[in-house]
Amino acid sequence: MLRMTALLLCLALLRPPADAAAQDPRLAARLDSLTRVQVEALVTSARGERLPTEPLVQKALEGASKGAPGPHIVTAVKSTFADLRRARQALGQSAGPDEIVAAAAALRAGASTTMVAEIRRVAPRGGVAVPLAVFTDLVAGGMAVDAAWRSVSELAERGGDDQAFLDLRDRLRPAVGSP
Amino acid sequence: MRPDDDLDSGDREFLERIAAPLREPVALSDRVERKVLARLRTGAGPVPRAPYRPLIAAAAAAGIAAVFAIGVLVGRRTAGPAVAERGPRTIEFVLRTTADSAVTLVGDFNDWDPHATPLHPGAGGVWTATVPLHPGRYRYTFIVDGSWRRDPAAPRALEDDFGTPTSVITVAQR
Numbered sequence: 421m422l423r424m425t426a427l428l429l430c431l432a433l434l435r436p437p438a439d440a441a442a443q444d445p446r447l448a449a450r451l452d453s454l455t456r457v458q459v460e461a462l463v464t465s466a467r468g469e470r471l472p473t474e475p476l477v478q479k480a481l482e483g484a485s486k487g488a489p490g491p492h493i494v495t496a497v498k499s500t501f502a503d504l505r506r507a508r509q510a511l512g513q514s515a516g517p518d519e520i521v522a523a524a525a526a527l528r529a530g531a532s533t534t535m536v537a538e539i540r541r542v543a544p545r546g547g548v549a550v551p552l553a554v555f556t557d558l559v560a561g562g563m564a565v566d567a568a569w570r571s572v573s574e575l576a577e578r579g580g581d582d583q584a585f586l587d588l589r590d591r592l593r594p595a596v597g598s599p
Numbered sequence: 600m601r602p603d604d605d606l607d608s609g610d611r612e613f614l615e616r617i618a619a620p621l622r623e624p625v626a627l628s629d630r631v632e633r634k635v636l637a638r639l640r641t642g643a644g645p646v647p648r649a650p651y652r653p654l655i656a657a658a659a660a661a662g663i664a665a666v667f668a669i670g671v672l673v674g675r676r677t678a679g680p681a682v683a684e685r686g687p688r689t690i691e692f693v694l695r696t697t698a699d700s701a702v703t704l705v706g707d708f709n710d711w712d713p714h715a716t717p718l719h720p721g722a723g724g725v726w727t728a729t730v731p732l733h734p735g736r737y738r739y740t741f742i743v744d745g746s747w748r749r750d751p752a753a754p755r756a757l758e759d760d761f762g763t764p765t766s767v768i769t770v771a772q773r
Contacts, residue, residue, distance in 0.1 A: 446710055478707045479760065482738070485711040486747070486761045496760035503758075518735040525736065525767075529757050553736045553769040557754035560767070582734075582771035593754070 450481055455490035462497050471504045472517035475524070503528055510536035511548070522552035529556040530565040535573075542576045550582040551575070554589045561593040687731035688770055694718060694726045694741050694750065702726045706739025713742055732770045740765045 444463065447456050459480045463473045479500045483493035507523035508515060510533040515523070523536050531552075539548050539555075551572050558568035575588055692704050702718040708730055709715040718726035718741070738756045740763065741748045749755060749764030756765040 475707075478711065478738075481711040482705075482707075483761055485705055485713060486763050488761045492761070499760065500758075522736050525756075525758060549734070549736065550769060550771050553767070556757065557767060557769070560755045560757050586769065586771055589754075 444477055446477060447480060450484040451493070452490055455480075455493055458490075458494045459497050462494075462501050466501055466504065469505065469508075470513075471501070471508060472520055474517070475500055475504060475521055500524070506533060507536065509533065511540050512537075515540075516547065516549070518549040519547055519552070522549040522556070525556045526552040529559040531555060531569065535569055539573060539576055542573065548576075550585045551580075554585040557589050558592055563592065687733045689729050690732050690768065690770060691727055691729045692718070692739075692741075692750070693752070694743070694748070695724050696726060696743050696748075697724050700744050701742075702744075703742045704728050704730070704739060705742060707737045708732055708739070732768070734770045734772045736767060736769050738765050738767055 443460060447459055447463075451459060459476070463476050466473045466476055476497050479497050480493050483496055488496070503524035504520055506527055507520045510527070511519055511523050523531075526536060527533065536548075536552065539551055555568050555572045558571065559565055563571075571588060571592060572585070575584060580588070694702060696702060702720075703713050704716040704718060705711045705713055716728050716730060718728040720726050738758070739750070741750060747763040750766035753766040753768055756767045759765050
């Protein structure tokens with residue numbers, strides 16, 4: 421009986437109420453109730469899949485700040501969720517949150533999951549977050565996907581660090597710096 | 600002020616990685632379930648209480664604490680590249696504009712709150728704000744007199760789901 425009581429006590433301490441786990445006060449303050457419930461369900465699903473949840477919250481808050489209608493916000497959060505899921509599949513279970521976020525953006529910019537997996541294979545010293553972000557920035561600046569990928573993967577093969585990738589971006593896109 | 604206001608997104612993700620496994624349901628063994636159901640069916644009274652053994656209880660508590668501590672340490676070591684050991688960098692956002700009323704900065708780092716990060720006017724119509732950011736990728740934009748304006752000096756964000764201009768900053772490790 422003592423063991424059973426101890427077990428139940430541990431479970432009670434470790435497991436917060438389901439509602440508390442799902443609710444984020446930032447969402448409650450900025451979204452209407454219907455939108456909030458849908459976004460929280462997505463956040464809960466992402467958490468269950470060990471995906472970063474903060475990008476989903478930020479996407480919803482961005483939509484709220486920009487005055488987007490609720491269904492539009494939910495669609496955007498779903499899309500971000502799908503991107504994160506693909507990114508994690510490409511990078512593997514050991515990927516950190518910032519790497520998953522960067523990979524999701526790279527995939528949306530046109531990288532294939534094979535490309536993302538390849539950059540993971542030749543991972544430079546600082547991880548793959550910055551190389552993937554630089555790839556995305558180059559594509560956003562108008563460079564073709566293949567050319568941007570070639571530039572980034574060549575530097576990765578040479579073991580460039582994060583600053584080297586940012587320098588590469590600034591060299592290739594002289595009209596665009598970073599703040 | 601929210602309890603986690605002083606946590607940034609990296610910290611929150613890190614804590615989440617540790618906490619998520621702890622929230623997983625714990626499956627009880629068939630043996631335990633059978634015993635519970637049997638007792639309910641027979642309406643048996645309380646089980647005679649086992650004698651309290653302080654040494655065993657203390658050992659069990661120490662074991663739980665050790666397992667938790669090991670989980671925290673392992674979680675830190677596998678939390679991805681340097682989430683815990685990287686400190687924030689102070690980033691200065693600059694916008695040159697003729698606005699004479701209000702310029703604010705919104706983005707992934709301030710919950711897209713239009714009131715969180717006002718820019719301060721300087722000479723020559725240069726507005727600035729400094730924000731501590733951990734290494735990572737952040738989307739942001741300026742609001743100038745109520746209008747959304749992308750940072751002309753930064754890469755554009757491709758994932759613009761709401762039809763307004765958004766920029767990106769990538770903060771590297773030192």
